[in-house]
Amino acid sequence: MSILPRLSIDRRSLIRGTAALTGALALVRAFPTWAQSGTTGLVPAPDMLSGDLIRLTVGESHFATGGRSGHAVTVNGLLPAPLIRLKEGQDVRLAVTNLLKEDTSIHWHGLILPFQMDGVPGVSFPGIRPGETFTYEFPVRQAGTYWYHSHSGMQEAMGHYGPIVIDPAGSGPVQSDREHVIVLSDWSPVHPHVLLKRLKQMGGYFNMRKQTLAGLLAGKDQSAKERLEWGAMRMDPTDISDVTGAAYSFLVNGHGTAENWTGLFMPGERVRLRIINASAMTNFNVRLPGLPMTVVQCDGQDVRPVETDEFQIGIAETYDVIVQPGEPQPYALVAEAIDRSGLVRATLAPRIGMVAQAPPLRERPLLGMRDMGMDMSGMPMSDMSMSDEHSGHDGAMDGHAMKMRDKSVAPQVKMGPGVATLSPMPADRIADRPTGLENVGHRVLTYADLKSLTPHGDRRMPTRTLDIHLTANMERYMWSFDGVKLSDGAEPIAFRHMERVRVNLINDTMMPHPIHLHGHFFELVTGADEHNPRKHTVNVLPGGKVSFDLTADALGDWAFHCHMLMHMHSGMMRIVTVRHEEHEA
Amino acid sequence: MKMLAVFATLMLAFTPLPLWAQDDHGQMDHGQMDHGQMDHGQGQHHSAPPMPAQAAPSNDPHAGHGPAAPGDAMPKGAAPMPPADHAADAFYDRADMERARVAMLRENGGTIFSQFMLDRLEYQARKGADGYHWEGEGWIGGDIHRFAFKSEGEGEIGGPLERAEVQALYSRAIDPWFNLEAGLRHDIRPQPRRTYAVIGIEGLAPYWFEIGAQAFLSTKGDAHFRLEGSYDQRITQRLILQPAAEVNIAAQDVPELGIGSGPSDIELGLRLRYEFAREFAPYVGIHWERRLGDSAAYARAAGEDVSSTGMVMGIRFWF
Numbered sequence: 083m084s085i086l087p088r089l090s091i092d093r094r095s096l097i098r099g100t101a102a103l104t105g106a107l108a109l110v111r112a113f114p115t116w117a118q119s120g121t122t123g124l125v126p127a128p129d130m131l132s133g134d135l136i137r138l139t140v141g142e143s144h145f146a147t148g149g150r151s152g153h154a155v156t157v158n159g160l161l162p163a164p165l166i167r168l169k170e171g172q173d174v175r176l177a178v179t180n181l182l183k184e185d186t187s188i189h190w191h192g193l194i195l196p197f198q199m200d201g202v203p204g205v206s207f208p209g210i211r212p213g214e215t216f217t218y219e220f221p222v223r224q225a226g227t228y229w230y231h232s233h234s235g236m237q238e239a240m241g242h243y244g245p246i247v248i249d250p251a252g253s254g255p256v257q258s259d260r261e262h263v264i265v266l267s268d269w270s271p272v273h274p275h276v277l278l279k280r281l282k283q284m285g286g287y288f289n290m291r292k293q294t295l296a297g298l299l300a301g302k303d304q305s306a307k308e309r310l311e312w313g314a315m316r317m318d319p320t321d322i323s324d325v326t327g328a329a330y331s332f333l334v335n336g337h338g339t340a341e342n343w344t345g346l347f348m349p350g351e352r353v354r355l356r357i358i359n360a361s362a363m364t365n366f367n368v369r370l371p372g373l374p375m376t377v378v379q380c381d382g383q384d385v386r387p388v389e390t391d392e393f394q395i396g397i398a399e400t401y402d403v404i405v406q407p408g409e410p411q412p413y414a415l416v417a418e419a420i421d422r423s424g425l426v427r428a429t430l431a432p433r434i435g436m437v438a439q440a441p442p443l444r445e446r447p448l449l450g451m452r453d454m455g456m457d458m459s460g461m462p463m464s465d466m467s468m469s470d471e472h473s474g475h476d477g478a479m480d481g482h483a484m485k486m487r488d489k490s491v492a493p494q495v496k497m498g499p500g501v502a503t504l505s506p507m508p509a510d511r512i513a514d515r516p517t518g519l520e521n522v523g524h525r526v527l528t529y530a531d532l533k534s535l536t537p538h539g540d541r542r543m544p545t546r547t548l549d550i551h552l553t554a555n556m557e558r559y560m561w562s563f564d565g566v567k568l569s570d571g572a573e574p575i576a577f578r579h580m581e582r583v584r585v586n587l588i589n590d591t592m593m594p595h596p597i598h599l600h601g602h603f604f605e606l607v608t609g610a611d612e613h614n615p616r617k618h619t620v621n622v623l624p625g626g627k628v629s630f631d632l633t634a635d636a637l638g639d640w641a642f643h644c645h646m647l648m649h650m651h652s653g654m655m656r657i658v659t660v661r662h663e664e665h666e667a
Numbered sequence: 668m669k670m671l672a673v674f675a676t677l678m679l680a681f682t683p684l685p686l687w688a689q690d691d692h693g694q695m696d697h698g699q700m701d702h703g704q705m706d707h708g709q710g711q712h713h714s715a716p717p718m719p720a721q722a723a724p725s726n727d728p729h730a731g732h733g734p735a736a737p738g739d740a741m742p743k744g745a746a747p748m749p750p751a752d753h754a755a756d757a758f759y760d761r762a763d764m765e766r767a768r769v770a771m772l773r774e775n776g777g778t779i780f781s782q783f784m785l786d787r788l789e790y791q792a793r794k795g796a797d798g799y800h801w802e803g804e805g806w807i808g809g810d811i812h813r814f815a816f817k818s819e820g821e822g823e824i825g826g827p828l829e830r831a832e833v834q835a836l837y838s839r840a841i842d843p844w845f846n847l848e849a850g851l852r853h854d855i856r857p858q859p860r861r862t863y864a865v866i867g868i869e870g871l872a873p874y875w876f877e878i879g880a881q882a883f884l885s886t887k888g889d890a891h892f893r894l895e896g897s898y899d900q901r902i903t904q905r906l907i908l909q910p911a912a913e914v915n916i917a918a919q920d921v922p923e924l925g926i927g928s929g930p931s932d933i934e935l936g937l938r939l940r941y942e943f944a945r946e947f948a949p950y951v952g953i954h955w956e957r958r959l960g961d962s963a964a965y966a967r968a969a970g971e972d973v974s975s976t977g978m979v980m981g982i983r984f985w986f
Binding site for chain 2: 185197198202203204205206207208209235278279280282283284287290291292293294295296310313314315316487498499500501502543544545546547548555557558560562567568569570571573574575576577578583584637638639643650651652653655659661663
């Protein structure tokens, strides 16, 4: 199964309608037009799906990148799946046919729709059985960049994901001369179930950048004293990603670095990049060296334009940025895995065939005390008096080992083998730079930089507070909310219809978790009041907490989970249910 | 190397201790008792002044600290009762939904996994006849409850099997690091064969020491104890030095097995492995063992060596 050099492929030969691809096996490396290297951007093409009836077929394919090939689950034979382009205000029907030997489904990530169309088997509908066609039908009530993916098994990790672009009904606030869709993902020829099995067998299986004796002797990483202190707690400061570049190829629109996906521009144009992190397990740092980015949307929601040099995109988040490349030269678009175990470089160029230089991987970051939920150095004075029990911490480790499982900091958490640590002093990390970007010498976006372009509608103060702890044991590879896995028979999280609730997500683990609530947008509490940004997914930094205000305006049962696929599959998930009050009796 | 020696010493010193000296157990229960009723919504969240709109443009390289601090005057409120029904049942066939629901619940946290590991499969070059040795274990189950098995044994090359035991155990996770295990051990060699009831504990002690302790009670009524420990010193990402120790203790004399009461034998090993893959690592090392006390006397009486030192080479693999 040889890999064809990208540039030698006649592009037209790749433009295939959906009808041609309903067979069981599609061709190697077939891309939708927008994802082909050398694309001029989003233009009408036979494989861009729009209109009021869209047909999608889920099937098996083979996929190859970087010299590796393997089994893939694809939509219409394509990886990434076809672009669905809709218009705000239209009605759409999406007929999804399942050619797999197992159930499948499609979840429309970030779309506001009736819950029974949300596409989560066992929650919103029964799933789509082999050979069956299920037709989703809903009105399109929003504009922006979104995506879709399977919610069945681990099909999402095998290629079952694609972008959705919804054009605004009127003229939107974002003006650009050209658009490119950038779908970031991670891919392994090894079945995701096997990857998960390895993690259950050995939590650090894929971490090939642990601290070593050789490193200590060379003066790298932690000092001997710190290593002993962390060892006393059985905590590993290099544990940043579960599945790393040791297993994954990182992709832009299905292309690895060598395949150099290229998006074209004319110098001076305003180019809009619709960036979607469709990874199973990888948070990325995104930058275009030498080219500032102006963030104009996040999770499909318009934000006040804010310029930055780099941002971290949690799994399932989307960021729309405007760049204005001025020179007729290639510019690198770099997505670097946050543990720096690998990156993918794509190119923006005035013509096909140019290759931007990929920057070297930066040094692997090390986790610190703040990631353990006990660094008070950045806290304002007013917080220093918050609790006598914990005052007097000076950042020294002495005695802290005993407090890493102090149940009094989280009475609601069910303690057990699945909870290795509780953050004793979780800082609000909404304004923190994300993991590994704390000290880079250029601008880095934080959530506090995102301000909703328009004030959001519900200005009521929340009438209720809900704390949810993100809990884990890395050694056993157990992940949960409040120490309880979904499979343990966890009760649904109930909301009254139109209730406004302050939700605090407290990360008791040392890994960032992109937490996604289906069917709703919530307002992150950043201090910008009615301009707090609206999101469907929030990446909660290690050892910290973030808060959001939720108006429970979507009746029905919804999934709520960590979007790290293997965390969800380990039980880090809940059903959220929104009902009218009278249903309680 | 000095550091390694320190580690090896520590390992021995720690082997019996952390089982009883764990910080996690008793402590937790106190916390629960004392604070279970505490209104932590009030206790934990104090507000910082709301962040001015202009403040903390964390985009600037030196920002990144001021928390926006959610307000704490936030009412705690009361959650509604979760409904007993499922919303989707109103739109789809109930049986179809039930089938999907059961699968979804099982899929997210309830999957069964397994591991089979042959930790040591080695050739021992030593004074007299060279020998072989194996030591392995495996498990199948969920996160908490597992069926586990262990086996170890040894013999002389070309000679008869000298020692072989198998254990079948129920293993239960009792805290983040340790498993309690209980079951049966059957010794095929030496003869006469013995069957024991086993209760034990194994897991990961502070400072990343793998430790285990098992107590055995045979069908003849004799009791024995075994303590084990090891430490993986990563020299590079793939080159790992593993000091390991094992001590066996008998509660009484068992003359037919050549075991005297008290510490009966000790084994120390130092193995250097190279992980071509995590699952496959050849190694070389040294191994020393000695019979102690009355067990040594039994050995001398039988004309056997009391101690033995050997070079070992072998492989470790798992799947």
